[in-house]
Amino acid sequence: MSLIVMKFGGSSVGDAERMKRVAKRIVERKQAGHSCVVVVSAMGDTTDDLIDLSKQIYDGAPPAREMDMLLTTGEQVSVALLSMAIHNLGEQAVSYTGWQSGIYTEPVHSKARITDIQPHRVLKALEQGNVVIVAGFQGMTESGEITTLGRGGSDTTAVALAAAIKADLCEIYTDVDGIYSTDPRIVKVARKLNEISYDEMLELANLGAAVLHPRAVEYAKNYNVTLVVRSSFTYNEGTNVKEEAVMEQGIVVRGIAYDKNVARISILGVPEKPGQLAKVFIALAEEQIDVDIIVQSGVISGSADFSFTTTLADREKALTVIEKIRGDIGYREVTSEVNLVKVSIVGAGMVSTPGVAATMFKVISDLGISISLVSTSEIKMSCVVDNTNLTEVIRALHTAYGLDTTEHAFVGGPEDRR
Amino acid sequence: MSLIVMKFGGSSVGDAERMKRVAKRIVERKQAGHSCVVVVSAMGDTTDDLIDLSKQIYDGAPPAREMDMLLTTGEQVSVALLSMAIHNLGEQAVSYTGWQSGIYTEPVHSKARITDIQPHRVLKALEQGNVVIVAGFQGMTESGEITTLGRGGSDTTAVALAAAIKADLCEIYTDVDGIYSTDPRIVKVARKLNEISYDEMLELANLGAAVLHPRAVEYAKNYNVTLVVRSSFTYNEGTNVKEEAVMEQGIVVRGIAYDKNVARISILGVPEKPGQLAKVFIALAEEQIDVDIIVQSGVISGSADFSFTTTLADREKALTVIEKIRGDIGYREVTSEVNLVKVSIVGAGMVSTPGVAATMFKVISDLGISISLVSTSEIKMSCVVDNTNLTEVIRALHTAYGLDTTEHAFVGGPEDRR
Numbered sequence: 001m002s003l004i005v006m007k008f009g010g011s012s013v014g015d016a017e018r019m020k021r022v023a024k025r026i027v028e029r030k031q032a033g034h035s036c037v038v039v040v041s042a043m044g045d046t047t048d049d050l051i052d053l054s055k056q057i058y059d060g061a062p063p064a065r066e067m068d069m070l071l072t073t074g075e076q077v078s079v080a081l082l083s084m085a086i087h088n089l090g091e092q093a094v095s096y097t098g099w100q101s102g103i104y105t106e107p108v109h110s111k112a113r114i115t116d117i118q119p120h121r122v123l124k125a126l127e128q129g130n131v132v133i134v135a136g137f138q139g140m141t142e143s144g145e146i147t148t149l150g151r152g153g154s155d156t157t158a159v160a161l162a163a164a165i166k167a168d169l170c171e172i173y174t175d176v177d178g179i180y181s182t183d184p185r186i187v188k189v190a191r192k193l194n195e196i197s198y199d200e201m202l203e204l205a206n207l208g209a210a211v212l213h214p215r216a217v218e219y220a221k222n223y224n225v226t227l228v229v230r231s232s233f234t235y236n237e238g239t240n241v242k243e244e245a246v247m248e249q250g251i252v253v254r255g256i257a258y259d260k261n262v263a264r265i266s267i268l269g270v271p272e273k274p275g276q277l278a279k280v281f282i283a284l285a286e287e288q289i290d291v292d293i294i295v296q297s298g299v300i301s302g303s304a305d306f307s308f309t310t311t312l313a314d315r316e317k318a319l320t321v322i323e324k325i326r327g328d329i330g331y332r333e334v335t336s337e338v339n340l341v342k343v344s345i346v347g348a349g350m351v352s353t354p355g356v357a358a359t360m361f362k363v364i365s366d367l368g369i370s371i372s373l374v375s376t377s378e379i380k381m382s383c384v385v386d387n388t389n390l391t392e393v394i395r396a397l398h399t400a401y402g403l404d405t406t407e408h409a410f411v412g413g414p415e416d417r418r
Numbered sequence: 419m420s421l422i423v424m425k426f427g428g429s430s431v432g433d434a435e436r437m438k439r440v441a442k443r444i445v446e447r448k449q450a451g452h453s454c455v456v457v458v459s460a461m462g463d464t465t466d467d468l469i470d471l472s473k474q475i476y477d478g479a480p481p482a483r484e485m486d487m488l489l490t491t492g493e494q495v496s497v498a499l500l501s502m503a504i505h506n507l508g509e510q511a512v513s514y515t516g517w518q519s520g521i522y523t524e525p526v527h528s529k530a531r532i533t534d535i536q537p538h539r540v541l542k543a544l545e546q547g548n549v550v551i552v553a554g555f556q557g558m559t560e561s562g563e564i565t566t567l568g569r570g571g572s573d574t575t576a577v578a579l580a581a582a583i584k585a586d587l588c589e590i591y592t593d594v595d596g597i598y599s600t601d602p603r604i605v606k607v608a609r610k611l612n613e614i615s616y617d618e619m620l621e622l623a624n625l626g627a628a629v630l631h632p633r634a635v636e637y638a639k640n641y642n643v644t645l646v647v648r649s650s651f652t653y654n655e656g657t658n659v660k661e662e663a664v665m666e667q668g669i670v671v672r673g674i675a676y677d678k679n680v681a682r683i684s685i686l687g688v689p690e691k692p693g694q695l696a697k698v699f700i701a702l703a704e705e706q707i708d709v710d711i712i713v714q715s716g717v718i719s720g721s722a723d724f725s726f727t728t729t730l731a732d733r734e735k736a737l738t739v740i741e742k743i744r745g746d747i748g749y750r751e752v753t754s755e756v757n758l759v760k761v762s763i764v765g766a767g768m769v770s771t772p773g774v775a776a777t778m779f780k781v782i783s784d785l786g787i788s789i790s791l792v793s794t795s796e797i798k799m800s801c802v803v804d805n806t807n808l809t810e811v812i813r814a815l816h817t818a819y820g821l822d823t824t825e826h827a828f829v830g831g832p833e834d835r836r
Contacts, residue, residue, distance in 0.1 A: 016471065016474035016475050020475065054502060057502045057503045057506065058503070058505065059506060062505070063502065063505050065512070066499075066502050066505070069494060069498035069513050069515075070494075072494075073491035073494045073495050073498075076487060076490075076491045076494075077468070077471075077488060079487065080472075080484045080485070080491075081472065081475050084472060084475045084476040084480045084481065084484045085476070087476065087480070087481050097487075097564075100564075121562070144539070146518075
């Protein structure tokens with residue numbers, strides 16, 4: 001018998017039928033002797049419908065405080081209905097909003113961070129034998145203002161609550177049945193992982209394997225909460241996310257991620273002077289431009305070339321910024337490139353295994369593809385390449401690192417990442 | 419410059435356009451120099467939609483606590499959107515739920531009574547120059563449970579809040595432009611009243627002129643809050659509801675109400691013994707049967723006849739109850755009648771004016787209609803008659819009591835009475 005936090009996203013409770021199925025799932029857990037706290041998101045399209053309503057009322061971006069008042073109703077509807085669905089199966093349940101659950105946040109709207117959880121009501125209701133249903137994505141400031149946690153907020157609620165009540169496990173129910181070695185829609189032989197470390201998960205999540213929000217993973221890492229990512233539609237075993245994740249014999253790469261939203265910008269012939277790089281990236285940061293990989297080659301005869309990647313949407317803005325500081329920096333030329341993809345291999349054991357990088361370069365060059373940028377960290381290596389052969393590249397890497405399996409991936413509908 | 423509470427019902431904010439019109443109305447008040455607190459109900463069909471959802475989830479009547487969690491989201495959506503709509507017109511506004519407004523209730527779900535209001539947040543926000551938007555129909559218990567006030571709850575919220583913040587006026591915006599001397603859909607020449615007393619309003623409201631919830635009127639009477647009932651669609655003057663309402667010269671009846679949901683049951687030949695009436699009505703009360711008028715004729719040769727009215731829905735149940743206690747009471751016979759209507763004249767001055775009752779009897783008998791039951795109080799007299807000639811009866815009474823006018827009534831869409 002253990003204390004479990006179960007989190008269900010918006011598409012898992014998208015309509016009355018799904019809501020009832022989720023209730024059944026929870027009641028099974030409860031009747032197996034576990035104490036259950038359930039965190040749930042707004043039903044399916046609720047959030048989008050509320051945003052549409054606000055657009056009919058307000059020209060432009062509505063006041064964030066009022067937007068939080070509006071959107072938090074979505075989860076409140078979910079918790080009330082899910083509690084009813086559990087009652088309907090003959091079990092006791094009680095629903096709480098964020099503020100009722102003692103979830104305190106910074107005084108910031110639309111993307112507040114949790115500052116404290118005072119879970120006495122949740123714990124008392126559990127003691128009384130209830131399934132406790134908590135609204136995800138929301139909290140309250142010290143002064144009683146309703147706030148939201150931003151994207152991935154319900155994941156964060158679940159993990160933070162699991163830490164606060166010292167749960168044995170935090171189960172994230174989603175529309176896939178676990179974390180895969182790569183996107184199973186691209187590589188049919190993608191391997192479902194039994195285990196993955198927090199750091200590996202963070203690298204994969206940031207790179208687009210968006211099953212679990214990075215903030216929630218960070219939170220889990222900080223408080224050492226064991227996560228299980230599993231399907232709300234099947235009873236398949238999920239993937240455990242924890243500090244020490246065991247690697248299978250002979251495998252060094254955990255997974256392969258990719259990101260198509262990438263543009264390369266290169267600044268060539270920058271005269272070597274201290275602080276040149278800083279000037280460029282301060283100017284970009286001031287315009288809120290997202291910069292990912294930064295690479296500088298060596299200095300040749302007093303001048304250097306460097307490159308960085310940004311999102312496709314930010315490319316034009318970045319070029320304008322760089323043009324503005326031309327006089328100050330005194331570079332020779334700027335080039336940029338789109339139609340790229342960043343392919344990354346991730347694995348905690350990579351750093352101690354020779355030849356991992358060489359394999360990646362060889363696989364890509366064997367396909368006749370040239371590499372535009374390379375970046376490496378302790379557990380990740382990324383290559384930015386032309387995106388026309390993405391599928392081929394990922395399949396070849398997947399095979400080369402010994403990740404192919406015969407298992408069949410389960411992929412459900414699109415999950416709401418709120 | 420005064421402090422005004424304005425209350426808007428569900429149909430006044432039924433869609434984005436209506437919401438914007440209400441916002442404009444509020445901003446006009448604000449810009450005329452008034453401080454405004456606005457109480458608003460859930461938008462149009464929201465409550466019904468939420469109830470439908472709950473029916474898809476729960477077989478039967480869902481747990482009342484969870485129903486309150488569900489339904490209170492309706493008003494929260496309204497307050498957030500209305501606040502946005504006011505911001506959109508360039509004025510400051512802030513929205514609050516029931517609990518944020520300091521509205522405390524009994525620990526009862528679906529029909530809680532307000533026990534206390536601690537309006538410091540509302541007052542502070544007013545001081546800061548905000549229009550304050552408060553969710554109607556909802557409150558919080560001492561232990562932080564969300565409750566609802568039941569039907570007419572938003573009216574009650576508005577009046578109670580007006581009392582707590584010592585507002586100069588509580589304006590109830592609705593889909594008609596005031597209280598009429600009778601139903602203007604029946605009598606085209608119905609007179610809009612400038613003033614009406616709390617007691618008269620209570621009698622009219624209970625009888626079906628359901629513009630303002632009786633509980634709210636009682637509250638207003640207890641705390642001496644001046645109410646104004648007016649249209650949210652026109653700028654016509656409304657009706658003032660207050661303690662001392664002035665009567666026009668020569669008029670003694672304020673208004674005429676009717677109720678078609680009425681069945682008569684008569685118990686004939688009841689042997690005269692103490693406690694016979696009590697036995698009957700205790701038995702009916704135990705089955706939650708609603709009893710309105712009770713009439714007993716005099717005792718003739720040791721036995722009495724008495725009659726009462728109930729709703730059409732409760733008639734069968736009442737007859738069953740009476741059959742069960744036949745042996746105990748020892749009555750001779752039971753009769754019942756449907757297709758009736760209760761017509762009532764209401765006026766605070768009736769008690770001191772001779773001939774008011776005689777006029778009512780004469781008007782009805784001149785139409786060739788026989789009277790089934792009569793009941794009188796200090797400010798009201800009701801006759802239960804055959805319902806086939808309802809329109810004729812009301813028109814004739816309206817003329818006889820000098821109430822006809824040439825003014826044109828404004829009647830909007832159906833207002834949500836929540």
